[in-house]
Amino acid sequence: MFIALGILAWRNRFIQDDAFISFRYADNFVQGKGLVWNEGERVEGYTNFLWTIIVSLALVLKLDPIRYVFGLGLFLFELTLFFAYRLAAILFHSRNLALLSLLLLGTNYSFSCYATGGLETQLQACLFVTCMWLFFSTGKDNWSAARLALLSLLAALAIMTRLDSVLIVGLVLGLTLIQVFQHRKESRRLWLRLGMAIGPVGLLVGSWLIWKMNFYGSVLPNSFYVKVASLSGVKRGLIYVCLFFYSYWLVLFPFLFLAFARRLRQQNNKGWLILAVATITWLSYVIFVAGDFMEFRFFVPVLPYIFMGIVWLTCKQLHRHWLQVILVLLVLCGSIHHYLTFTNPAMRHWDVDSIPSLSAYLYHERNDWVRIGQVLREAFPHDREVTIAVTAAGAIPYYSQLKTIDILGINDQWVARHGEIPFSRPGHQRRATLNYLLERNVNLLIGHPQFVPIETPPKVPWDAWYEYYFYVRVEPQKLPAGSKIIEIPINAKYKMQVLSLVESPVVNEAIQRNGWVAYDPFPQK
Numbered sequence: 001m002f003i004a005l006g007i008l009a010w011r012n013r014f015i016q017d018d019a020f021i022s023f024r025y026a027d028n029f030v031q032g033k034g035l036v037w038n039e040g041e042r043v044e045g046y047t048n049f050l051w052t053i054i055v056s057l058a059l060v061l062k063l064d065p066i067r068y069v070f071g072l073g074l075f076l077f078e079l080t081l082f083f084a085y086r087l088a089a090i091l092f093h094s095r096n097l098a099l100l101s102l103l104l105l106g107t108n109y110s111f112s113c114y115a116t117g118g119l120e121t122q123l124q125a126c127l128f129v130t131c132m133w134l135f136f137s138t139g140k141d142n143w144s145a146a147r148l149a150l151l152s153l154l155a156a157l158a159i160m161t162r163l164d165s166v167l168i169v170g171l172v173l174g175l176t177l178i179q180v181f182q183h184r185k186e187s188r189r190l191w192l193r194l195g196m197a198i199g200p201v202g203l204l205v206g207s208w209l210i211w212k213m214n215f216y217g218s219v220l221p222n223s224f225y226v227k228v229a230s231l232s233g234v235k236r237g238l239i240y241v242c243l244f245f246y247s248y249w250l251v252l253f254p255f256l257f258l259a260f261a262r263r264l265r266q267q268n269n270k271g272w273l274i275l276a277v278a279t280i281t282w283l284s285y286v287i288f289v290a291g292d293f294m295e296f297r298f299f300v301p302v303l304p305y306i307f308m309g310i311v312w313l314t315c316k317q318l319h320r321h322w323l324q325v326i327l328v329l330l331v332l333c334g335s336i337h338h339y340l341t342f343t344n345p346a347m348r349h350w351d352v353d354s355i356p357s358l359s360a361y362l363y364h365e366r367n368d369w370v371r372i373g374q375v376l377r378e379a380f381p382h383d384r385e386v387t388i389a390v391t392a393a394g395a396i397p398y399y400s401q402l403k404t405i406d407i408l409g410i411n412d413q414w415v416a417r418h419g420e421i422p423f424s425r426p427g428h429q430r431r432a433t434l435n436y437l438l439e440r441n442v443n444l445l446i447g448h449p450q451f452v453p454i455e456t457p458p459k460v461p462w463d464a465w466y467e468y469y470f471y472v473r474v475e476p477q478k479l480p481a482g483s484k485i486i487e488i489p490i491n492a493k494y495k496m497q498v499l500s501l502v503e504s505p506v507v508n509e510a511i512q513r514n515g516w517v518a519y520d521p522f523p524q525k
Helices: 002-011 019-030 049-060 065-092 095-106 109-113 121-138 147-162 162-181 189-214 223-227 234-247 252-267 268-288 296-319 321-341 345-349 354-364 369-379 397-402 411-418 434-439 505-514
Strands: 389-390 401-405 446-451 484-489 492-499 518-520
Touching: 002 065, 002 095, 002 147, 019 065, 019 162, 019 397, 049 065, 049 121, 049 162, 049 434, 065 121, 065 268, 095 109, 095 296, 109 321, 109 354, 109 518, 121 147, 121 162, 121 268, 121 296, 121 345, 147 162, 147 518, 162 189, 162 268, 162 296, 223 411, 223 492, 234 268, 234 321, 234 345, 252 268, 252 296, 268 296, 321 345, 321 484, 354 397, 369 397, 369 446, 369 484, 389 397, 397 401
Parallel strands: 389 401, 389 446
Antiparallel strands: 446 492, 484 492, 484 518
16 A cells, blocks of 8 residues: 555655745755855745755755655655554554555545655654654653653654644653653653653754854744734635635534544543644644645645544444445545646635646746746856846746845745735735835846747736736836846747846846847836
């Protein structure tokens, strides 16, 4: 089964634009510039420190980072399945029910796809389930110093992967410390155990946080001020969570959980109570931060717990065999339903990008963000005098290697704290102002890349386009002299329209050299 589920995950592999944010930080780190977005600017735009360090190893070894994260992600996927199986076998005392949990988990479309994707998602899921397995496999009075140190180390790695991991590993560590206190035998051994339980996580995480304060001037990542300080609302987060259960045909199971929740108080169900608390805590957090714009990425770390809970409800609380079969088939068919329908236009109303659309941004000829970055690098090879501004702050900055202003503020301190808030999409609430881009001497405003067919004659293609041109409000009277629209051919079918802001001899020379079309953006001003 492990092999079959691994093959399925490989068939569902994809890479997303946000992965290239970590790639850019890792690339600058390997080049000796530090963990920075732009050289000389200390901004923590990533939220996955450990993952970014792991990615940097691929760049040190001159490996293709995409293939590297694919291979590593699939390895972590299999490791997650292995420890999920071991955890389920302990809780169910049944190999068959453990395998059933594994089947439902591994065939879930979101969980299978996020075996790859290029982000830390699968690493966090692996660390979550491994910590929980270690807790349940040890037993109340069998915590040796070595096992406590291992749990503490895994907890530290999880927190350094993503700070929000403290919600789950903090729960596990807290329960472990309670067990250690309850079964203490002599004071000297107690202090040794406490030291092993707290030492590794305290030393590693504490050192990391001190470094962050010294290097970035803040414990919280810059993205916090975009994603949390300017929340789009708990309502949106609740919709995001409900959409998951709706799309996967799992709506019935929260009601079953409420119906049988009392049984979690029974002694033989205390393990399931812990999983329930962990899952509810995590989903509450997801609701609080308004969900995400990516297809259910935030669910992946606790999906092993969710599907174990589904099997517990189905096979342990319901005793009619025919009903159990129907519910298992419902879960399996629900994943197929999600795969077939989540890309439908009707689902776009909920403003959650499907996995195919996340992948298409990078390579589809109508978007082709990877090729945009490559074209810019060919036009301005390693030129420190050229600055671009984008919303798509992944592949374009990574491949172009140009100084980049992140319009959405994830990698920009000023925008994250002072940018306009015209939108409600998670991670996309804030945006830069035109005045700020001019202060930063932005030469090319790309914004959200706008493509038109190659054969389209030069013209301003949108009515009143200056109102929200590429995510930035542009007013004619505020544009500097010499500003113009530049049309840059990207592939055989499409060209990209950008707005030249601060005039640059380097940009003018590239226009002449490459034969790019340039014209006045406001012919009537």
